[in-house]
Amino acid sequence: QSALTQPPSASGSPGQSVTISCTGTSSDVGGYDFVSWYQHHPGKAPKLIIYEVIKRPSGVPDRFSGSKSGNTASLTVSGLQFEDEADYYCMSYAGNNDLVFGGGTKVTVL
Amino acid sequence: QLQLQESGPGLVKPSETLSLTCTISGDSITSSLYFWVWIRQPPGKGLEWIGNLFYSGNTYYNSSFTSRVTISVDPSKTQFSLKLSSMTAADTALYFCARYRRLADYIDHWGQGTLVTVSS
Numbered sequence: 001q002s003a004l005t006q007p008p009s010a011s012g013s014p015g016q017s018v019t020i021s022c023t024g025t026s027s028d029v030g031g032y033d034f035v036s037w038y039q040h041h042p043g044k045a046p047k048l049i050i051y052e053v054i055k056r057p058s059g060v061p062d063r064f065s066g067s068k069s070g071n072t073a074s075l076t077v078s079g080l081q082f083e084d085e086a087d088y089y090c091m092s093y094a095g096n097n098d099l100v101f102g103g104g105t106k107v108t109v110l
Numbered sequence: 111q112l113q114l115q116e117s118g119p120g121l122v123k124p125s126e127t128l129s130l131t132c133t134i135s136g137d138s139i140t141s142s143l144y145f146w147v148w149i150r151q152p153p154g155k156g157l158e159w160i161g162n163l164f165y166s167g168n169t170y171y172n173s174s175f176t177s178r179v180t181i182s183v184d185p186s187k188t189q190f191s192l193k194l195s196s197m198t199a200a201d202t203a204l205y206f207c208a209r210y211r212r213l214a215d216y217i218d219h220w221g222q223g224t225l226v227t228v229s230s
Contacts, residue, residue, distance in 0.1 A: 003156060003158075006156075032215070034214070034215035034216070036215070036216035036217070038157075038217070043222075044222065045206075045219075045220040045221060045222045045223070046157075046206070046217075046220045047220075048216060048217060048218055051211075051214060051215075051216035051218075052215075052216070057218070089156060089157050091157075091159075091216070091217070093215040096170075097162060097170035098159075098170070098172070098173075099147075099159040099162075099172075099210075100159065101149075101156055101157040101158065101159060102156060102157075103155070103156035104155075104156040104157065
């Protein structure tokens with residue numbers, strides 16, 4: 001399966017919002033409500049921030065929100081903080097116990 | 111608190127087989143709620159799913175690796191392993207082990223990753 005498509009970079013000033021898209025196909029993103037998002041600070045373990053498209057794990061600030069329309073899922077980070085500067089990856093279930101990741105988006109807080 | 115720790119050689123020669131181990135603490139590999147997963151990240155690139163393991167030994171692999179990958183559970187049930195044969199420079203990557211929640215399909219815990227370089 002092909003990787004999901006994410007923009008390589010996104011940026012915003014503190015307090016602003018940034019939205020990252022994750023585009024797949026009807027065989028993955030569009031076919032299942034099993035899209036998750038991960039925050040990765042290099043050198044650390046990636047962290048789950050959104051699962052099942054819109055759900056937030058306990059402890060994840062409500063500044064992080066997810067959505068999906070058709071074959072494209074999105075992650076929005078509202079009220080950007082310097083600590084949000086990281087790489088963000090989407091992942092989707094792709095049927096038959098397959099998983100597929102996005103290429104990652106580097107978020108810079110200006 | 112679940113912790114996952116990858117271990118193995120940091121340097122592998124071309125054509126050799128990579129062997130990595132993931133040690134689990136704070137949970138049991140025998141839980142039917144989870145798969146145990148290997149994922150990698152080549153330098154400067156995104157994440158790539160390698161395969162899933164169920165505690166019973168059932169495995170599911172990315173078709174890109176099927177011919178040369180084996181993921182297995184240690185009899186101790188506290189570790190699982192990755193073997194990737196015929197290594198090339200393209201397999202140079204940060205390798206992560208992780209726990210994957212079945213039926214909700216997300217990864218809830220990751221190791222910090224171990225860097226594997228393929229070079230003669």
